[in-house]
Amino acid sequence: MLTYISIIVTAIFINNIVFSQFLGICPFLGVSKKTSSALGMGAAVTFVITLATVVTWLLQRFVLDPLELGYLQTIAFILVIAFLVQMLEIIMKKIAPSLYSALGVFLPLITTNCAVLGVAILVIQKGYTLMESVTYGVSTSLGFTLALWIFAGIREQLEITELPKGMQGVPIALICAGLLAMAFMGFSGIKIG
Amino acid sequence: MANKWKLIYNGIIPGNPVLVLLLGMCATLGTTSSAMNGLMMGIATMVVLICSNAVISMIKSVVPDKVRIPAYIVVIASFVTMLQLIINAYLPALNATLGIFIPLIVVNCILLGRAEAFAGKNGVVDSICDGLGCGIGFTFALTLLGAVRELLGTGRLFDCVIYPEDYGMLLFVLAPGAFLALGYLIAIVNKLRNLK
Numbered sequence: 001m002l003t004y005i006s007i008i009v010t011a012i013f014i015n016n017i018v019f020s021q022f023l024g025i026c027p028f029l030g031v032s033k034k035t036s037s038a039l040g041m042g043a044a045v046t047f048v049i050t051l052a053t054v055v056t057w058l059l060q061r062f063v064l065d066p067l068e069l070g071y072l073q074t075i076a077f078i079l080v081i082a083f084l085v086q087m088l089e090i091i092m093k094k095i096a097p098s099l100y101s102a103l104g105v106f107l108p109l110i111t112t113n114c115a116v117l118g119v120a121i122l123v124i125q126k127g128y129t130l131m132e133s134v135t136y137g138v139s140t141s142l143g144f145t146l147a148l149w150i151f152a153g154i155r156e157q158l159e160i161t162e163l164p165k166g167m168q169g170v171p172i173a174l175i176c177a178g179l180l181a182m183a184f185m186g187f188s189g190i191k192i193g
Numbered sequence: 194m195a196n197k198w199k200l201i202y203n204g205i206i207p208g209n210p211v212l213v214l215l216l217g218m219c220a221t222l223g224t225t226s227s228a229m230n231g232l233m234m235g236i237a238t239m240v241v242l243i244c245s246n247a248v249i250s251m252i253k254s255v256v257p258d259k260v261r262i263p264a265y266i267v268v269i270a271s272f273v274t275m276l277q278l279i280i281n282a283y284l285p286a287l288n289a290t291l292g293i294f295i296p297l298i299v300v301n302c303i304l305l306g307r308a309e310a311f312a313g314k315n316g317v318v319d320s321i322c323d324g325l326g327c328g329i330g331f332t333f334a335l336t337l338l339g340a341v342r343e344l345l346g347t348g349r350l351f352d353c354v355i356y357p358e359d360y361g362m363l364l365f366v367l368a369p370g371a372f373l374a375l376g377y378l379i380a381i382v383n384k385l386r387n388l389k
Binding site: 021024025026074112113114121122166168177178 | 219274364
């Protein structure tokens with residue numbers, strides 16, 4: 001039990017995927033102008049990361065490892081993720097059109113989100129079991145959603161702030177992200193187990 | 194020939210992938226804890242970019258339009274895998290420092306972006322020049338950011354001591370420093386572009 005709690009707290013706060021591992025920065029900067037779209041993106045990413053982690057873990061364990069095809073990991077994983085995102089889009093269009101239209105814009109973007117491939121490779125490197133991998137995947141994406149949501153709140157305020165011309169847009173966003181990352185460093189003192 | 198130089202130049206200064214187009218942020222922030230790491234990551238990405246640009250421009254007439262993105266991704270992923278195996282065999286230390294960011298070159302937006310915007314429409318030689326230009330631009334930005342962070346953080350530049358480490362701000366080597374340094378770099382670039 002303690003392992004799972006440790007994985008969850010570490011993935012959300014201590015090793016936050018955006019602020020300390022630098023994965024998923026593109027959507028973090030791109031889709032964080034409004035809190036509502038930030039939550040939508042977070043939900044879509046959570047869904048895809050969880051699904052992709054399960055599928056790639058099974059692929060690695062039951063196909064790549066027994067056949068000693070470990071070197072095909074990168075190609076196999078990226079194809080599986082691209083395929084999953086495409087499938088998900090088609091299925092959701094049929095089954096849950098309202099959810100599809102809510103997430104619609106964000107879904108195709110997720111294939112190029114390095115957080116998805118990053119988590120899939122990391123759980124293999126860390127040697128997690130399937131349950132641990134799923135826990136890690138879910139809590140990492142919760143950490144991503146949290147980061148995106150906090151950041152969107154800050155950017156909504158930034159919109160109405162007067163800034164020097166060169167600082168507007170991405171530079172000030174990056175500097176705010178730096179300050180947030182500093183705040184998240186405070187969590188690194190937490191020790192579990 | 195002048196045309197080729199223009200292609201290369203365009204990738205380095207006016208269309209710099211990191212400082213102007215803001216692509217490939219994850220690798221930029223994640224691997225620039227020192228100037229050397231930034232340089233190595235830049236070169237690794239440049240090699241993949243040149244090779245994938247060349248191959249994609251060769252196969253562009255054979256690939257049906259509908260499946261071009263998956264096809265491009267497979268080409269890029271193959272080159273990344275080759276690079277990963279080569280680095281693993283000959284430069285194990287580099288493999289340890291760059292870690293997960295080597296396989297993640299696959300999802301670097303610069304590669305797919307250049308494939309879609311340039312290599313899928315132009316000839317082989319032009320595409321190689323474009324890849325070279327963008328690669329140099331990317332390497333330049335990463336090395337610059339790495340140098341700034343290393344200098345401010347540890348007082349060293351390419352491992353040569355510039356001032357004693359005690360006066361360094363360790364923050365710049367850690368995660369927040371990456372965001373801060375890149376933010377100010379882009380602000381400076383914006384300022385210079387506004388002056389023109």
